[in-house]
Amino acid sequence: MTLVGIGYDSHRLAEGRRLVIGGVEIPHERGLDGHSDSDVLVHAIIDALLGAAGLDDIGTHFPDTDERWRDADSIVLLEAVVGMVRAEGLEIVNVDCTVIMEAPKLAPHRQRIRERLAGVLALEIKRVNVKASTGERMGFVGRGEGVAALATASLDG
Numbered sequence: 001m002t003l004v005g006i007g008y009d010s011h012r013l014a015e016g017r018r019l020v021i022g023g024v025e026i027p028h029e030r031g032l033d034g035h036s037d038s039d040v041l042v043h044a045i046i047d048a049l050l051g052a053a054g055l056d057d058i059g060t061h062f063p064d065t066d067e068r069w070r071d072a073d074s075i076v077l078l079e080a081v082v083g084m085v086r087a088e089g090l091e092i093v094n095v096d097c098t099v100i101m102e103a104p105k106l107a108p109h110r111q112r113i114r115e116r117l118a119g120v121l122a123l124e125i126k127r128v129n130v131k132a133s134t135g136e137r138m139g140f141v142g143r144g145e146g147v148a149a150l151a152t153a154s155l156d157g
Contacts, residue, residue, distance in 0.1 A: 003090065003155040005051030009043035009058075009099035010140075010148035021099060021106070021147070022130060023075040023120070032147060035064035037072035040101055040149040041130070045117070046074075046081050048095065053085045079152050080099050085155065093154040094127040101147040106132035137138030 013019075017031030022041040032038035046058045055061075061084075062069045062077050069077075085092060095117065099106055106113075110130050118128045137144030 001157050003051070003052040003157055005028070005048040005153045005155075007044035007047030007049075007051060007058075007151040007153070008148070009040045009047065010146055011038040011040050012140075012146045013144065019104075020074070021109070021149075022097075023078075023116040024109055024112045026104060026106075036062070036072040036077070037068050037074050039137050040147050041097055041113070042074035042117075044077050044149040044151035045095055045097060045153065046078055048151040049081050049085055049092065049155070052153050052155045053088050053090055055081075055084055055088070071154075075116070075120055078098065078117075081107070082121060088157070090155040090157040092121050092123060093156050094123065094129070095121060095151060095153050096129045096131075097149060097151040098131045099149045100133050100135060102134050102141060102144045104136070106130075113154050150155055 011032040013030040014033035017024045019028040019031040020039045022039045118125045
């Protein structure tokens with residue numbers, strides 16, 4: 001049986017924060033604001049995996065009201081979720097993602113992001129697709145106020 005989940009996340013850009021996307025720090029004058037490291041891409045992937053497995057959502061497992069998760073490395077959270085999925089007897093087949101932001105350009109970092117995610121997900125790199133888009137100067141993304149990400153995950157069970 002194939003199971004499919006979808007995930008979405010968004011965070012504001014803020015001064016004094018690191019910009020971490022897909023577990024890779026990207027040089028930029030602003031980073032993403034939030035309780036953890038605010039890695040929108042990893043958060044979207046986590047929700048896609050949890051959704052496909054029927055295991056609620058990221059806020060259920062890692063609530064922003066819990067100080068244990070303050071400034072947490074989202075890759076560590078993803079590793080925990082991969083463990084949860086496997087504990088259900090499910091195998092991750094692929095992940096497909098889109099990061100939506102005006103700047104900086106994701107293309108120079110895309111391969112490193114794919115490699116990092118593939119390692120955590122224990123997938124061949126061709127099973128982890130990362131795309132980028134802009135907001136075409138519309139909405140909060142287009143005005144450079146934040147970054148959003150979408151992800152789908154397929155599981156075999």
